[in-house]
Amino acid sequence: MTDEPMTGAKILLKALMDQGVTDVFGYPGGAILPVYDELFQQNTIRHILVRQEGGAVHAAEGYARSTGKVGVVFVTSGPGATNAVTGLTDALMDSVPLVCICGQVPTHLIGNDAFQECDTTGITRPVTKHNYLVKKTNDLARVVHEAFYVARSGRPGPVLIDLPKDVSQGLGHYTPLDAVAHRTYRPRVEGDPGKIREAVALMAAAKRPIIYAGGGVINSGDRASDLLTELADLTGFPVTLTLMGLGAVRASHPSFLGMLGMHGTYEANLAMHGCDLMIAIGSRFDDRVTGRLTAFSPDSKKIHIDIDASSINKNVLVDVGIVGDVANVLDAMLREWKAQRYQADRAALAGWWDQINTWRDRNCLAFQQEGEIIKPQYAIKRLFELTRGRDDVFITTEVGQHQMWAAQFYGFEKPRQWLTSGGLGTMGYGLPAAMGVQIAHPDALVVDIAGEASIMMNIQEMSTIAQYRLPVKVFILNNEYMGMVRQWQELLHGGRYSESYMASLPDFVKLAESFGAAGLRAEKVGDLDGVIREMIATDRAVIADIRVDKNENCFPMIPSGAAHNEMLLGPADKAERPISEEGMVLV
């Protein structure tokens, strides 16, 4: 501790500076006013004033995911805290490191139902990796440093600090960063050598292997992506990636089979189903990936590498579970492979690739762009083609059909280029996330691929975008429906489109203009390229309203309750195979 007593607010700001924080997303209010007062009196940390606290948390997620740094959020007590809950949950599900500083009523009022009081630590306990209620100003610096350590270590996640007003206003002493060591939290980062040997021996013997990698590779850092690519090159094994893992291996890599899962490719899902060895790396056997568990990859041995021990054997029992950081484990595996002079079974692999290529030849992502009406897939494809070759493109999405089409048709060539709400599936994520990305990468091309329904969920953030002159591009696939809801109603509920039509949509061009952004619209195929080019060339924010086919569905699809080898490849498939009763109850 240093001798000079300071206010809690000053201690907080000093701790954030010592953590290297330069940007904070937030919204002030009564209980956090001392912090904002301190913020006013310094120039190191820039505060981005959002329009609703939910936007702040998603923006911090975008900032964190695109940089690998910890995102920081300031919100006030009560409604500020409860508005942050969705974003915190989103960050927990997708393992995004955040520290959320939340104002609280003074300690003597806690529990008294004071104005703007809520039990923030109680509410956020299950949706954060950890949370703190700071009761003494002297504890604050230690708690902040611990919070950053917890947020970024092991499996990253959101940490909330509830900061009562008397603690931020009161005087206390600062604890420097190097004087803080967490008492208990020491996540395991090195894989067990015996299990690594076992895994690599299985890989050398595999005849029909597949690498199934996820967001853990991205979180582990760029080195993990390089090592994963090296592993794919060295072994010649096919690779599939989860929604969260896209970019971990470049989309143009010859061994990449595309995304797997509910809207994954035919070749990826059938390779998962038919493999004899599955190497799961930083992925968690989510239900969107596995389909019906009892029919999931029935004949394979499974290796699972994950930094979170609770991910291993949670949904799917595996033969070799390795707890550790992906980059460290992959590095050890590569060294073991080379040291043992292992060779992949070339003959068996050639046969396996032949099989995979026959699946690939089905061309499962094919769509027909005919006539004047823009197919949503075509819109994404053109967006990809017209931005291809740039190394400064970031794509965020909202949630729904457009998200799946973006995952299918946009080729991600590097990690951290793709930001989407995977676990929680939060509509309204993409716009504030894009804002956060743009703050971290001011000169990059940041595109929020959106649906017209999702974009309305956090449309108020256009005002933030205007205030900070962020050149965020909003690319709306406008089909006037909550498309994925409509698709499920068509497939599962007899075409009864209950409340999924978006009546009374705004004129998005005028909406853009009212926020000082450029508004563009494409109604016919012939308009599309021009609109995309103009969007890219515009140096301020743009909303591009792309009117697409209202009836298009997202295929391929594994219906709920079905297995990987029971995919629907297109509209013609659905009539033949009605969805089971058990499938109907799943989401």
Place this chain on the structure above:
Amino acid sequence: MSNQTDNGERHTIAVLVDNEPGVLARVIGLFSGRGYNIESLTVAETDPAGGLSRITIVTSGTPQIVEQIKAQLSRLVPVHKVSDLTKEGAYVDREMALIKVRGSGDKRVEALRIADIFRARVVDSTNESFVFEIVGKTGKLDAFVKLMQPLGLVDVARTGVAAIARGAEGL
């Protein structure tokens, strides 16, 4: 008490945690949020100087669920150590109960006689009641409570199971 239950195998798990506000809520929230069973849960500070508490949980589930429970407990930030006593070897488990019985005449005599057999101690007495203190395994306490039922059982307060590994090694 059999180790098999309707929910699967019964496990006694010891968890060493930082004695900080909310830690018990985290543990209980984990069990309710993920749908795990709690048959018994006890907690008390065991190392005041080190600020540590020990939680003993009796739970049940399939082997996969029990492994999940341990992994989930281990990843809570304030958790120091998780030990599956059932799996890791021999252990001693005990529970204490205070049992109030009201009655007169033969019933009162019979209650005392049974208490003697169970080595329960009388810790409070009036002309018409006793409070017994009994220590033992859960099954023994269950049996004692059942025998007291027809003899005027009024109240039962039980601590839940505390357990510790046999032998010289610590947690």
